[in-house]
Amino acid sequence: MTTKIAVSNQKGGAGKTTTSINVAGALNQLGYNVLLIDLDPQGHATEGVGLEDEYDEDVINFYDVLPDLDVIDETAQLIYEHSEMDVIPSHQNMINIEDALAGVPNRENRLSMALDNLDEYEYIVIDCPPNLGVLTDNALLACENVLIPAQAKTTSIRALELLFKQINALEAAFGTEIQEVGLVANEVGTDNEADEMMEWFEEVFEERAPVWEIRKRVALQRAWNTGVSIFEHEEDCDMEKVYLQIAESLEGIDGER
Ligand SMILES: Nc1ncnc2c1ncn2[C@@H]1O[C@H](COP(=O)(O)OP(=O)(O)OP(=O)(O)O)[C@@H](O)[C@H]1O
Numbered sequence: 001m002t003t004k005i006a007v008s009n010q011k012g013g014a015g016k017t018t019t020s021i022n023v024a025g026a027l028n029q030l031g032y033n034v035l036l037i038d039l040d041p042q043g044h045a046t047e048g049v050g051l052e053d054e055y056d057e058d059v060i061n062f063y064d065v066l067p068d069l070d071v072i073d074e075t076a077q078l079i080y081e082h083s084e085m086d087v088i089p090s091h092q093n094m095i096n097i098e099d100a101l102a103g104v105p106n107r108e109n110r111l112s113m114a115l116d117n118l119d120e121y122e123y124i125v126i127d128c129p130p131n132l133g134v135l136t137d138n139a140l141l142a143c144e145n146v147l148i149p150a151q152a153k154t155t156s157i158r159a160l161e162l163l164f165k166q167i168n169a170l171e172a173a174f175g176t177e178i179q180e181v182g183l184v185a186n187e188v189g190t191d192n193e194a195d196e197m198m199e200w201f202e203e204v205f206e207e208r209a210p211v212w213e214i215r216k217r218v219a220l221q222r223a224w225n226t227g228v229s230i231f232e233h234e235e236d237c238d239m240e241k242v243y244l245q246i247a248e249s250l251e252g253i254d255g256e257r
C-alpha cells in the first residue's frame with residue numbers, strides 16, 4: 001500500500017520544498033521506502049537533493065510521460081537514487097508542461113495514471129509548484145492527501161482560503177475526497193504576527209488536522225545546499241524532532257483509497 005502526500009500551497013516561499021525534502025527524510029528515518037517527486041518546473045527540490053545536472057540533461061522526464069498515454073506507465077525510468085530516498089527530479093522542459101497537457105483528455109489525472117505501477121514505495125511525497133494550475137490539480141488528485149506548509153504571516157490567510165476552494169472544486173468535479181493531513185507553519189518567528197497566525201492556524205485546523213511549528217533554522221538551508229535532508233546533514237537541528245512527528249502522524253492516515 002502506498003500513501004501519497006501532495007505538499008501544496010500555491011503561495012510562493014511557503015516552505016513546500018523544505019517540507020517535502022525533510023518529511024521524506026524523516027519517513028526514511030522511520031525505515032520506509034520513500035519516493036520524492038519534484039513536480040515544480042523550477043526544480044528547487046531537484047537541486048535540494050543534488051540532482052541539478054539531471055534537470056538540464058537530455059533525459060526522459062514527466063514532460064515526455066504525462067501527455068503521452070503510450071508511455072505513461074514507464075514512470076520507473078524517471079527515478080534516480082539518493083542516499084535517503086528515490087527521486088523523480090524536475091526538468092527544464094517541465095516549464096512547458098501546462099501547454100503540452102492543454103489539449104489532452106483527462107489531463108488532471110495523468111499523474112495518477114503515471115504513479116499507478118509504483119507499488120514498491122510506502123510513501124510518495126510530491127513537491128508542488130507555486131500555483132493552482134494543472135500540475136497541482138494532478139498532484140492533489142493523485143494523492144488525495146495534502147500536507148500544507150504556510151508561513152505564519154497574515155498573507156497566508158487568503159492563500160489558504162484559495163487552496164481550500166480549489167480542493168472543494170476538485171472534489172466536486174471528480175467525485176473524490178482530498179484529505180488535509182496537516183498544516184506545517186514554517187519559518188515561525190517570535191513576533192506578534194507569528195503568535196496571532198499560530199492561533200489562527202490552530203483555530204482553523206482544530207477539527208481538521210494537526211498543526212506543527214517549524215522555526216527558521218539556517219541548518220535547514222545548509223542541508224539543502226549539500227543535497228540532503230536535515231537527517232543526513234552533519235549538523236544537529238532541533239527541528240528534526242518536529243519532522244519526525246509529522247512523519248509519524250502520516251503513519252496514521254489512509255493510503256490507497
Ligand atoms: N524553516 C526554515 N528555516 C530557514 N530557512 C527556510 C525555512 N523554510 C524555508 N526556508 C528557506 O526559504 C526559502 C523558501 O522556502 P521553500 O523553497 O521551501 O518554499 P517553497 O514554498 O517551496 O517556495 P516556492 O514557492 O518557490 O516553491 C528557501 O530558500 C528555503 O531554504
Ligand SMILES: [Mg+2]
Nearest residue numbers: 016017040044
Ligand atoms: Mg518549492
